[in-house]
Amino acid sequence: MSVRLSRRVQRVSLSANAAAKSRATELRDAGRDILDLTTGEPDFDTPEHIKQAAYKAIDGGATKYTPTPGVKKLREAIQRKLQRENRLDYALPSIVVGNGAKQIIFNAFASTLDEGDEVLVPVPYWPSFPDIVRVNGGEPLFIECGLEQGCKLTPQQLENSINARTRWLILNGPGNPSGAVYSEAELLALAEVLRRYPQVLVLLDELYEHIRFDGNPALSLLNVAPDLQSRTLLVGGVSKTYAMTGWRIGFGAGPKELTSAMTVIQSQSTSGASSVGQAAALAAFEGGLAFLPEQVQAYQQRRDLLVASLSEGDGLEVLTPEGGFFVFVRCAGLLGRIRPDGQRLKDDGDVVDYLLEQGVAGVAGSAYGLSPWFRLSIATATSSVIEAGRRIADACAQLRVEALA
Template sequence: MSVRLSKRIQRVSLSANAAAKSQATALREAGRDILDLTTGEPDFDTPEHIKQAACKAIHGGATKYTPTPGVKALREAIQRKLQRENRLDYSLASIVVGNGAKQIIFNAFASTLDEGDEVLVPVPYWPSFPDIVRVNGGEPVFIECGLEQGCKLTPSQLAQHINERTRWLILNGPGNPSGAVYSEAELLALAEVLRRHPQVLVLLDELYEHIRFDGKPPLSLLNVAADLQPRALLVGGVSKTYAMTGWRIGFGAGPRDLTGAMAVMQSQSTSGASSVGQAAALAAFEGGLDFLPEQVQAYQQRRDLLVAALNEVDGLQVLKPQGGFFVFVRCAGLLGRLRPDGLRLNDDGDVVNYLLEQGVAGVAGGAYGLSPWFRLSIATATRSVIEAGRRIAEACAQLRLEASA
């Protein structure tokens, strides 16, 4: 007897990133030499003062239920962080803490979407965006933003896709998987379009805000268009900046009626986030960013090494990321070529599987809505990034043109 599943769950699928990570892990556990470049998880350790704060909280008895919107001290620290680092002012009631940024996004869509409401999703996208929209009754509307425009949404595209059913626009910067960063002028141009459509909310996913390679501070749409703050939700957290992916603490800052509804939604699912995780996040936001330049420099070095290696490979086009943990690669030039065993590369899934056989695990671009591309993470040891570039170049050199087979 099989269990009858809901139509809701049948509209979504397992995260492609998680699936690729699981496959790479299984192969490594079986003894294969696999370089895992699948996930955006910093290879740096959580800073020591943050770990010590968590231990202190445990020994101090801070192991009980927490308020659903988040511990007041942490929300106050987030409030100060937003003023200090993002130059944005929020009331305490406008800030809500969740079990990771993904829950914040889920709660926001669960609180605002009715059946048939549309959410504009620039392509390429983080794979969870469209599925979270679908599971909450909405319809993702995809806007392809290809290599020629730096994988960034243009004002004309935005204006073309807004209609009476449009409920949200998602803006992710620095982008995952693209690493794209919007300039002040580009954000101003998007803001001009949004001002003509006051019914459209804006979700600003800024998890990678400090992982930028231009030396500039984080720049949000709200820094150039403060009038949009009453209808924008800024999503942040500790996972990327502070290497705290497993601590599961994210936050949202937005209109009070929205954050209040999100807290109600969370009260009926997970309730408040971990007391220990919140104590650690408080220490993170209050402890400064002195450790960060060295890490960003390492990411930038890895980016430069991998981009340089892949730019030498016939058949690949590399979008040089301006931030984040990823290098996004267009592989249209490899399609139609034959592997040494005679099999033909027909799509980016075939390319990724071929590279996996050569010991490099990435994620096919179809997972991000854009094919034929693939994504590689640089959140891994520099030596692994160098070796991955070498293996990819060697694997591609072994391909043959179909006509010469």
């Protein structure tokens, strides 16, 4: 007997990032020398004071169910964090905690999308965005933002894309996979368009807010357009800044009617997030960011090393990231070239497969809606980044240019 799957689940696919990571892990477990540059997971350990807070919570018996919208002390800490670091004020009912930022995004779309509603998704995008839209009955409307515009949405593109079915716009900064950061002027221009369409909600994914290479503090759309706060959901968490990917704590800050609906959705799926995870997140938000400059400096050094190596690779065009954990590379110049084994590179999937055989694991740009590109993570050891750049440059040099018959 076969299981009949819903049309909903057949509209989505396994995360491309997870698939690439799994493949790299399998090869390494089999004894292959693979440099894994697939995932945005900090190679730094969770700061000690955060781990100590988790131990203390366990010893103190804080291992029970938690309130669905989050422990009050944590939500208050998030409220203070938003005031202190983001210069934004939120009432406590407007803040909700979930099992990672991905659940916050899922709950938001589950609370607001009806069949046929559209969500504007700038390309390249984090792969979960369109699939979370689809599984909740919506339709992603893709807006290609290529190399010539720094992988950033323009006001004219936004204006041209909004229609009667538009429900949300997603803005991700610093971008994943691009590393793009919107300037104050660029955010102001987008805000001017959004003001003409009050029915459009805005989702701000700012998980990488503090991983910036320009030395400036985090800048949000809401800092330049506070009048949009009443229809914006700000999504944050502890995974990137505090190296807490496995703790699974994210938060959303937005209109009370939205966060209340998100709480209802969460109450019927996972209920409240982990008690121990929330205790650790409380320590994170209350413990300051003194550890962060050293880590950001390390990410920037890795970025510079990898960009320099890849810029020497014949056939590659590199978008220098302004923040985040990734370097996004256009590889159109490699297509049509011949590998040493005689196979021709036809698309970015072929390029990623070829690089994997040379011992470097990345993710094809098609996973992010933009081809032919590939993404490499700099959230790994500096020595691995240096060696990956060397291997990729060497792999490009081994390709033959041969005219198609």
